[in-house]
Amino acid sequence: MSDTVIAQKIATALDQAGQRTTRPRRLIADRLAELAARSTDFSIDDLWQDLRQQDHRLGRATLYRSIEVLLQQRLLDRITYADGSHRYHVCRDNTHYHLTCIQCRRFVEVHLELPIEQCATVCAQTDFSLEGLSLTLFGRCAQCRNELHVSMQPASFPASE
């Protein structure tokens, strides 16, 4: 999928939810397309700092409002760390899980065959219907493993989530 196609898709998603094609929304869509092309993940603040270079009047609220829509439409992925912070990236596929570095917080999508039936069975035993599931693998990337000087007690490691 090319940059432009992604930008289009994002722009469309924003249009569908809201109605108007505005400068801020175009900016956001374009930037997200770039990030998608590079598989780069980001925090809201990262993105805001970025976008403000192109339009220093762009408000945080506007960005939050757009991200909200895109999450709803499942065009963005969000992962939550144990300290409550979030990072986002543009979805590439529909079925995937996340792998994140507990040190630098970079994250990537991974493909796994989970025993969905086993999950459904367990749910049924507890008299729940299975509606969805969330799996995140926490690891350490090669780069961070080599940086031996950094803290061994990263803030992003989930206590027991």
Added chain:
Amino acid sequence: MSDTVIAQKIATALDQAGQRTTRPRRLIADRLAELAARSTDFSIDDLWQDLRQQDHRLGRATLYRSIEVLLQQRLLDRITYADGSHRYHVCRDNTHYHLTCIQCRRFVEVHLELPIEQCATVCAQTDFSLEGLSLTLFGRCAQCRNELHVSMQPASFPASE
């Protein structure tokens, strides 16, 4: 495990991390033991409201400080919802995952055989070492399935976490 034993364990955990056995800590340990016995999960605020009935001077900060310690010691579990809110409960076992109702947010521990090797392989391919993983099943409990009048768009459903 009886109430008292759990209370003891919690009290000990608090002691180890901090040093002193104080009234607030005893209160917290006792209440958590009760909640554990009933497998009840709770939010920090729930717990604070509760505890204030017994000691109306107990401060929120104290509670946060104790919960922090217990999370560290892995005596408490926390799950995070898409809207960023948290719920806790006392751990029963070491290896388990969570199942939560996307409507009422009640949650329980479940046991699953995940393909850990597959996870490790996927990690290795991306040049990550696997350090941990988090799985949450989102479902709807029988009770909530029967309450047809409630919103069909619960705030707690994870966008794509």
Added chain:
DNA sequence: TTTTCTGCAAACGGTTTGCATCGCT
């Protein structure tokens, strides 16, 4: 007596909201 813990209140950081204005359509 010493040291740690506590409650309070203020600070914090990320997010949301109210509102006057702007700018698509």
Added chain:
DNA sequence: AGCGATGCAAACCGTTTGCAGAAAA
């Protein structure tokens, strides 16, 4: 022209922190 979207600033909410006084050891 009309209505939705925007930017701003203030509100919000869960959580953390600084501090003076209280209470374990």
